[in-house]
Amino acid sequence: MTSGADWRTRVGDAWAAEWRRTDRSFVALDPTLLTAALSALGEGARVLDIGCGAGATSLAIAAARPDVEVTGVDLSAALVDAARSRAEGRADFRVADAAALSDDVRYDRLVSRHGVMFFDDPVAAFLALRRVTMPGGRIVFSCFRERALNGWATEPAAALGIEAGAADGQAGGPGPFAFARRDEVERLLTAAGWGDVRAGPVDYEYVAGDGPDAVGEAVALLRRIGPVARTIADSPHGAKRDLIERLAALCAARRFEGRVVFPAAAWIWTARNSEEPQ
Numbered sequence: 001m002t003s004g005a006d007w008r009t010r011v012g013d014a015w016a017a018e019w020r021r022t023d024r025s026f027v028a029l030d031p032t033l034l035t036a037a038l039s040a041l042g043e044g045a046r047v048l049d050i051g052c053g054a055g056a057t058s059l060a061i062a063a064a065r066p067d068v069e070v071t072g073v074d075l076s077a078a079l080v081d082a083a084r085s086r087a088e089g090r091a092d093f094r095v096a097d098a099a100a101l102s103d104d105v106r107y108d109r110l111v112s113r114h115g116v117m118f119f120d121d122p123v124a125a126f127l128a129l130r131r132v133t134m135p136g137g138r139i140v141f142s143c144f145r146e147r148a149l150n151g152w153a154t155e156p157a158a159a160l161g162i163e164a165g166a167a168d169g170q171a172g173g174p175g176p177f178a179f180a181r182r183d184e185v186e187r188l189l190t191a192a193g194w195g196d197v198r199a200g201p202v203d204y205e206y207v208a209g210d211g212p213d214a215v216g217e218a219v220a221l222l223r224r225i226g227p228v229a230r231t232i233a234d235s236p237h238g239a240k241r242d243l244i245e246r247l248a249a250l251c252a253a254r255r256f257e258g259r260v261v262f263p264a265a266a267w268i269w270t271a272r273n274s275e276e277p278q
Ligand SMILES: C[S@@+](CC[C@H](N)C(=O)[O-])C[C@H]1O[C@@H](n2cnc3c(N)ncnc32)[C@H](O)[C@@H]1O
Pocket: 004, 007, 008, 012, 015, 022, 023, 026, 050, 051, 052, 053, 054, 055, 056, 057, 073, 074, 075, 076, 079, 096, 097, 098, 099, 112, 113, 114, 115, 116, 118, 119
């Protein structure tokens, strides 16, 4: 389970320190998500990036469509600082709970790269998000499919002997796999009043490391981000060294043509705010 409190502190701080590496892990998913996010986006549209993190998706949209106005919101002040540091005025970033935004401003398109699986009450959150969406506006987001299809999570946990799912929310509650079940996500979007709800599966390569020290890069990412990070951080010195060596051996076995790559599986969801224009 990863709660909002975790994102505001420990987990958000780790992502803010590692944003270049976490961005790299999504490079093979980004084109598909971006195509869906930009599809039929009107001239001058207002776009909201939910759980924007260090801002990669916001900035990619702003680069592809300089006519649109992009705002990113995130719980983590450290991540919003990171986003602002690379924005160069191309998008606005704010510290805010996406489930509690004022509906004074309404957006034509809501997007999120893996930023919507952490709400305590997802139906209430998606209802609140619909209320900040223009009638006829769309939401487009990615999230992970089942844990078993996501080797970036299962393989490091198995290599380190950590119980499957113990650290990542599989058991229920907010977390990276909270939206793995298609029927469950469809139910909660529909319950929140979203219409035209659709999901498509995407299998992609989770690039943990590349470059001259691809294994070192992958270890640097996985020891701080994901299901084994907490165990490594909490281990005493000698045990920590052993865990990191085991992680390095796994990453070396996963190195191929200069990159360390694990299997990953996501959904891309789209839905429409079918509320009639007033
Ligand atoms: C897995 S990270 C993804 C970050 C970013 N979208 C990316 O792709 O790099 C999830 C993000 O959602 C944010 N988040 C979680 N719950 C949130 C909420 N209720 N409101 C705003 N942001 C939230 C976290 O702080 C975190 O930055």
